[in-house]
Amino acid sequence: MKAPVKNTIHVERARKGITQQELADGVGTTRQTIHLLEVGKTDPKISLMVRIAHYFKLKVSDIIDD
Numbered sequence: 001m002k003a004p005v006k007n008t009i010h011v012e013r014a015r016k017g018i019t020q021q022e023l024a025d026g027v028g029t030t031r032q033t034i035h036l037l038e039v040g041k042t043d044p045k046i047s048l049m050v051r052i053a054h055y056f057k058l059k060v061s062d063i064i065d066d
Helices: 005-016 020-027 031-038 046-056
Strands: none
Touching: 005 020, 005 031, 005 046, 020 031, 020 046
């Protein structure tokens, strides 16, 4: 079982040593959106998941919980 999206985003961000704002800037969203994803308060749109996966050089399937 994979980690939920919120954990995956947080873990990948920590691995890269980047802030929520840096990730938000890199994927064209707000820091608030990244925060809400990481605390599980919102589900990401597929277009945002594609941009986040691309940012981390991962496949979308690597960061979504099945």
